[in-house]
Amino acid sequence: MKVALHTGQLGQPVPGGIGRYVEGLLHHLPDGGVQVVPFGGTRWRYQAWHRLRRPVAAPGIGADVMHAPSLAVPPPGRTPLVVTVHDLAFRSQPDCFPPRGRAFHERGLRLARREATAVVVPSRFTAAEVEAAGFEPARVHVVPHGIDAPPDPDPGEVAARLGGMRVSPGGFVLFVGTIEPRKGLDVLLEAYAAVREARPDVLLVVAGPRGWGTAIDLDRPGVVAPGRVGEADLDALYWGALALAVPSRSEGFGLPSLEAMARGCPVVASAAGALPEAVGDAGLLVPPGDAEALAGALAALLGDEAERARRAEAGRHRAARFTWVACVEGHRHAYRAATLGAPPAPGGVAGLPS
Numbered sequence: 108m109k110v111a112l113h114t115g116q117l118g119q120p121v122p123g124g125i126g127r128y129v130e131g132l133l134h135h136l137p138d139g140g141v142q143v144v145p146f147g148g149t150r151w152r153y154q155a156w157h158r159l160r161r162p163v164a165a166p167g168i169g170a171d172v173m174h175a176p177s178l179a180v181p182p183p184g185r186t187p188l189v190v191t192v193h194d195l196a197f198r199s200q201p202d203c204f205p206p207r208g209r210a211f212h213e214r215g216l217r218l219a220r221r222e223a224t225a226v227v228v229p230s231r232f233t234a235a236e237v238e239a240a241g242f243e244p245a246r247v248h249v250v251p252h253g254i255d256a257p258p259d260p261d262p263g264e265v266a267a268r269l270g271g272m273r274v275s276p277g278g279f280v281l282f283v284g285t286i287e288p289r290k291g292l293d294v295l296l297e298a299y300a301a302v303r304e305a306r307p308d309v310l311l312v313v314a315g316p317r318g319w320g321t322a323i324d325l326d327r328p329g330v331v332a333p334g335r336v337g338e339a340d341l342d343a344l345y346w347g348a349l350a351l352a353v354p355s356r357s358e359g360f361g362l363p364s365l366e367a368m369a370r371g372c373p374v375v376a377s378a379a380g381a382l383p384e385a386v387g388d389a390g391l392l393v394p395p396g397d398a399e400a401l402a403g404a405l406a407a408l409l410g411d412e413a414e415r416a417r418r419a420e421a422g423r424h425r426a427a428r429f430t431w432v433a434c435v436e437g438h439r440h441a442y443r444a445a446t447l448g449a450p451p452a453p454g455g456v457a458g459l460p461s
Contacts, residue, residue: 108443113174115148146168174442192228194358196359200289251437253430254430286323302406368426373408377396378392
């Protein structure tokens with residue numbers, strides 16, 4: 108099967124979680140027998156695609172399927188179209204998106220509803236969202252993201268990389284994500300200030316680029332902000348953290364939580380969107396937006412080494428269920444459905460861990 112994959116997200120100033128998803132597809136789809144032909148697009152081309160439905164995104168490729176891995180939806184011409192919808196947070200959390208971004212995503216959603224033969228979503232939560240938005244269940248394929256199995260770390264390399272970021276193993280709580288309103292960093296900073304009163308030795312590391320919205324002041328006691336980090340440094344942060352905090356107001360999947368658990372890093376997350384599906388009973392869940400509850404969960408975890416070890420082991424087992432083999436097979440099924448009109452996997456779910 109030959110798939111034309113839109114990879115324009117990788118050229119964005121902040122590729123974010125969608126960028127990591129696209130990178131994973133590029134790397135793993137060929138292992139499943141899928142020939143991937145990538146094509147890009149600029150911001151101006153996105154506007155032409157959405158408003159004019161031209162030019163045809165990838166003329167001459169001769170692909171069996173065109174896959175838009177986000178709501179930047181190219182005109183597919185006569186090629187069957189598959190669109191990944193990660194979440195509808197631009198509807199459920201409108202204040203967390205700029206007006207221009209909401210309008211862009213709304214247009215993309217309308218195009219996906221009208222033109223996509225198959226729709227891929229990463230969670231049951233998002234499946235329910237898109238079905239409520241008018242997508243027929245027969246078109247919706249639940250395909251959780253895959254997690255690359257991490258190799259055993261070199262403790263010396265981990266320590267050296269962390270030292271370069273002014274932290275040491277076992278001495279910090281970690282946040283990973285784009286710094287923008289939906290990610291709930293304001294709630295985490297309030298919670299961390301409370302935790303720091305009792306544990307001034309524990310730092311908070313904020314790893315991620317700035318997105319849109321009013322800039323959050325990260326020049327605070329105990330806060331280290333290395334910005335966007337490379338893969339090797341991110342890996343070291345996961346291995347070295349006491350816990351990962353995921354205070355998001357909404358998530359369609361929650362990839363950092365799985366990446367952390369795969370590396371034995373316990374997770375404290377808000378019970379928002381698909382995070383309960385991703386974390387399961389391996390992590391600690393708190394009400395979204397509740398800084399006091401988040402502080403309490405972090406303090407309890409930081410003060411109990413045995414509980415951290417138990418959560419770490421449970422997290423490894425949980426994350427091991429989210430494989431790229433299952434993710435690729437789920438995408439292959441969606442591609443086949445787009446070309447042949449096949450139904451989704453039983454229950455509309457392809458390889459979703461319970």
